Amino acid sequence: MTERVALIAGNWKMNLDHQQAIALVQKLAWSLKDAAHDYSTAEVVVFPPFTDLRSVQTLIEADKFEIKLGAQDLSKFDSGAYTGEISGDFLKKLNVKQVLIGHSERRTYHNESDELVQAKTAAAFRHGIVPVICVGETLEELETQGASAVPVRQTLAALAGHEKLGEFVIAYEPVWAIGTGKVATAEEAAMVCGKIREAIAKEHGDAIAQSTRILYGGSVKAANVAGFLRSPEVDGVLVGGASLDAEEFSGIARFQKHLAI
Numbered sequence: 001m002t003e004r005v006a007l008i009a010g011n012w013k014m015n016l017d018h019q020q021a022i023a024l025v026q027k028l029a030w031s032l033k034d035a036a037h038d039y040s041t042a043e044v045v046v047f048p049p050f051t052d053l054r055s056v057q058t059l060i061e062a063d064k065f066e067i068k069l070g071a072q073d074l075s076k077f078d079s080g081a082y083t084g085e086i087s088g089d090f091l092k093k094l095n096v097k098q099v100l101i102g103h104s105e106r107r108t109y110h111n112e113s114d115e116l117v118q119a120k121t122a123a124a125f126r127h128g129i130v131p132v133i134c135v136g137e138t139l140e141e142l143e144t145q146g147a148s149a150v151p152v153r154q155t156l157a158a159l160a161g162h163e164k165l166g167e168f169v170i171a172y173e174p175v176w177a178i179g180t181g182k183v184a185t186a187e188e189a190a191m192v193c194g195k196i197r198e199a200i201a202k203e204h205g206d207a208i209a210q211s212t213r214i215l216y217g218g219s220v221k222a223a224n225v226a227g228f229l230r231s232p233e234v235d236g237v238l239v240g241g242a243s244l245d246a247e248e249f250s251g252i253a254r255f256q257k258h259l260a261i
C-alpha cells in the first residue's frame, strides 16, 4: 500500500430490497464499530440497487455512519425522455459519492461499449460523483491477448476525450474471476494494476497516475484480501458476493489486521 487511502467497495448487484439493505448496512456499521475500524485508512463504500439508495442514505445520515454510499450505474444523459434511466443529478441529491461504470456484467448483458463507458464517465464527472471504472479481460482474451491488454485498452478508452479528468477509480476485475471462485493470484493482480497505472501515467501524467486508486475485484474474501493489498500497486478491492454478508465484508475492510502476519 502507498499513501493512497484503501478503498473497500461492496457491489451488491441485484440483491437485497430496501429493508434488507437497511439491515445489512446497520450490521456492517456495528461490526466495524466493534472492531474500532479506522475509516481514514480504509474507506468503506456500499453500492446497493437504485431502489435501496434513499433508505440507505437516510440510515447513514441519521446514525452518522462513516460508510459511504455508491450506485451501480448512471445514465450518460442528465434528464429527459430516457425511460428507465437514472441521472447523475438524482444520485448526487442522494449523496451518492461513487458510481460503478462499465461493470463486466453491464458490458456483457447490456452491450455497454467503451464509448458508452466513456460517456457515463463524463456524466459522473459532470455531477461530481467519482466514477469507479470497471475493466477486465475474459478468459479467451486472457489466452489470446495476455492479461493486461484489454484492461489497459478499456481504461484509456474511458479516460479519453474529457476536457479535464476529475477524481476516478479503476477496478480491475478479470471476468473469469467474477463470481466463479477462481481468483487471480496476488502477483497477477499487481502486475495488471501496475500496467494500468503505467498507461495512465503515459497518457495523462504521473501526478494523476499516482493519485488514482486501482482496485482488484473477483472472488475477494476476508481470507484472501490481504494477499492483494500487500502489493503497493493494489489500492483496494471491489467485492461482489462477499459484500452481502456483514461479517465477511467487515473482515475484508479490516484487511490491515492481516497485513502484519
Ligand code: PGA
Binding pocket: 011, 173, 177, 178, 179, 180, 181, 217, 218, 219, 220, 238, 239, 240, 241, 242
Ligand atoms: P465477486 O464479484 O466478488 O462475487 O466475484 C465481484 C464484482 O463483480 O464486482
